[in-house]
Amino acid sequence: MKLADLQADFQQWLVHASDDAAGRLGPAAGLAVYQNNYRGQLVACLEHSYPQLQRWIGEEAFLGAAVRHIDDHPPHAWTLDAYADGFHATLAVHFPRNPDLHEVAWIEHALGQAFVAADAAPLNPAVLAEVDWETARLRLTPSLLHRPATTNAEAIWSAVWEGVEAPQGEMLAETGGLIVWRQGFNSVLRQLDGIEYEALLHLQANGSFAALCELLAERLGEEEGVARAGAFLAQWISSELITGVEAD
Numbered sequence: 363m364k365l366a367d368l369q370a371d372f373q374q375w376l377v378h379a380s381d382d383a384a385g386r387l388g389p390a391a392g393l394a395v396y397q398n399n400y401r402g403q404l405v406a407c408l409e410h411s412y413p414q415l416q417r418w419i420g421e422e423a424f425l426g427a428a429v430r431h432i433d434d435h436p437p438h439a440w441t442l443d444a445y446a447d448g449f450h451a452t453l454a455v456h457f458p459r460n461p462d463l464h465e466v467a468w469i470e471h472a473l474g475q476a477f478v479a480a481d482a483a484p485l486n487p488a489v490l491a492e493v494d495w496e497t498a499r500l501r502l503t504p505s506l507l508h509r510p511a512t513t514n515a516e517a518i519w520s521a522v523w524e525g526v527e528a529p530q531g532e533m534l535a536e537t538g539g540l541i542v543w544r545q546g547f548n549s550v551l552r553q554l555d556g557i558e559y560e561a562l563l564h565l566q567a568n569g570s571f572a573a574l575c576e577l578l579a580e581r582l583g584e585e586e587g588v589a590r591a592g593a594f595l596a597q598w599i600s601s602e603l604i605t606g607v608e609a610d
Contacts, residue, residue: 415463466515480505511540538553569608
């Protein structure tokens with residue numbers, strides 16, 4: 363048997379417990395221990411990536427989802443750190459009627475991703491006095507991650523993180539947004555209302571502060587829209603979401 367064939371059979375045994383592959387490898391291979399180690403390491407990887415989610419839904423439910431993920435999705439990258447990336451898709455299939463769980467899982471994964479994102483120094487407020495806001499384009503931190511918020515997942519996550527009783531999952535009255543980014547050496551989670559979430563996505567898409575003001579003026583009226591744009595800008599700068607400003 364060629365080495366490539368041996369490796370292929372061994373992979374088929376690890377991933378799918380293929381009887382045909384096991385027969386070609388032979389009974390002396392002691393295959394069970396390898397498959398147990400393989401699965402055990404992948405379960406441990408998911409537990410390490412989602413400790414708060416596991417605490418919230420319980421070990422049994424988490425293990426069931428982890429086993430399903432391992433069966434359907436073998437490792438796809440050179441590092442096991444990437445194995446947790448697709449777990450949210452498995453959770454969506456395994457728990458199709460639990461949007462709060464999907465959003466809690468996203469929060470936990472995003473916080474980890476933001477922590478290892480590219481570095482970017484926050485905007486120095488001293489440069490703001492010289493900015494021409496009619497042409498200014500703002501640059502957001504590369505660690506920013508976001509998704510729509512439809513449930514009280516942020517409150518659930520915060521409670522689990524703090525070790526207190528989590529509230530029951532419920533739908534929000536209006537869809538908003540969840541954002542995660544790194545501030546200094548800490549990953550930060552914040553829930554936004556719908557208008558701020560739309561504003562942030564609009565700014566991320568084109569960077570223009572003037573266009574942001576126009577958007578908010580259309581949504582809220584000119585006076586309130588411009589005021590909200592200024593308030594958002596101050597909040598985003600103080601939170602280190604904005605890392606640069608450039609002339610158009």
